Amino acid sequence: MKKIPIIFNWFSVYNFTMDLDETRISVSVTTVEFKQSEAGTKLIYTEQGAFLDGHDTAAEREHGTGIMLDKLGEELRGERTNTYKTEKEDFTMSLKDSTNNNSSDAISNREIVSTRIFNASREHIFKAFSDPDHLIxxxxxKGFTNTFHEFDMQPGRVWHYVMHGPNGVGYENKSVFVEVVEPERIVLRHLEPDHEFLLTVTLSERDGKTELTWQMLFDSAAECNKxxxxxxxxxxQNLDRLQAQLGKMV
Structure with missing residues (x-):
């Protein structure tokens, strides 16, 4: 049996979407971690998912993951054969790395970063994000208004809203929260309408004030430039409006 080297205390984070007949049915963020134990290698597989339109459930996903890990064990023990059953694919899966995108473009060519110093605490600014009554x-x-249909700022949960432009046109948006660390960081994956990106908002203390870093990471340099x-x-303009809202918050 061929030995496979394992890097202990190593983990990989990625997010993936599942579509059924061009309809998105789930969005997940998965962490795979390897830890050394007396019994061997412990694999920790954690998935945080948002299951849309009732097509998928946590129980079904857990069952499927169990089958996958059983097959992995068979493969490592050399029990798998080379006979594979071909079945009709009901789902198309798109894998996208949330932290280390597979794109050949350098991160610096795929990101847009804005920074702003606010004369407010991190907790105050975090509340402006986490409380939909303020965020809206x-x-x-400038000139946009919002209608929120769903907002649950927890990892794996959905934010669904419509932005109404000054021209009267409504722009539907949907995002999934990837990481929420109060009052330090908010990470979400924007899924539509025209482009996808990973938004990371970081709040850092700076001499009694707060530095906000707003990083948008796109899947390619072409999408970023567009x-x-x-x-x-x-x-x-968005940060200007945040500044104004902070002044209105108690």
Whole structure:
């Protein structure tokens, strides 16, 4: 049996979506971690998922993951054969690495970063994000308003909303939260409508004030350049509106 080297205390984080007949049915963030124990190698597989439209459930996903890990064990023990059963694919899966995208483009060519110093505590700014009664008043560029349909700021949960532009057009948006660390960091994956990106908002203490870093990481340099034409100014307007909202919060 061929020995496979294991890197202990190593983990991989990725997110994936599942579609059925061009309808998105789930979005998940998965962490795979290896730890050394007396019995051998302990694999910890953690999945945080948002199951949309009732097509998938946590129980079904857990069952499928169990089968996958059983097959992995058979493979490692040399018990698997080379006979594979071909079945009709009901799902198409798109794998995208949330932290180390497979794109050949350098991260610096795929990101748009804005920073702003606020004369407010991290807790105060975090509340402006986490409380939808505040967020709805400042999210988006100048002149935009919002209608929130779903907002649950927990990893794996969905934020579904419509941004109404000054021209009266409604822009539907959907995101899934990847990581929430109060009051330090918020990470979400924006899924639609025209482009996908990973948004990381970091709050750092700076001499009694708070530095906010707003990083948008796109899947390719081409998508980033396309969005840059309107996103850079839009982000600045968004942060202006956040500043105004902070002044109204008790």
């Amino acid at each position: 008043h400042w999210w988006g560029p 969005a840059r034409k309107f996103v850079v100014e839009g982000n600045e």
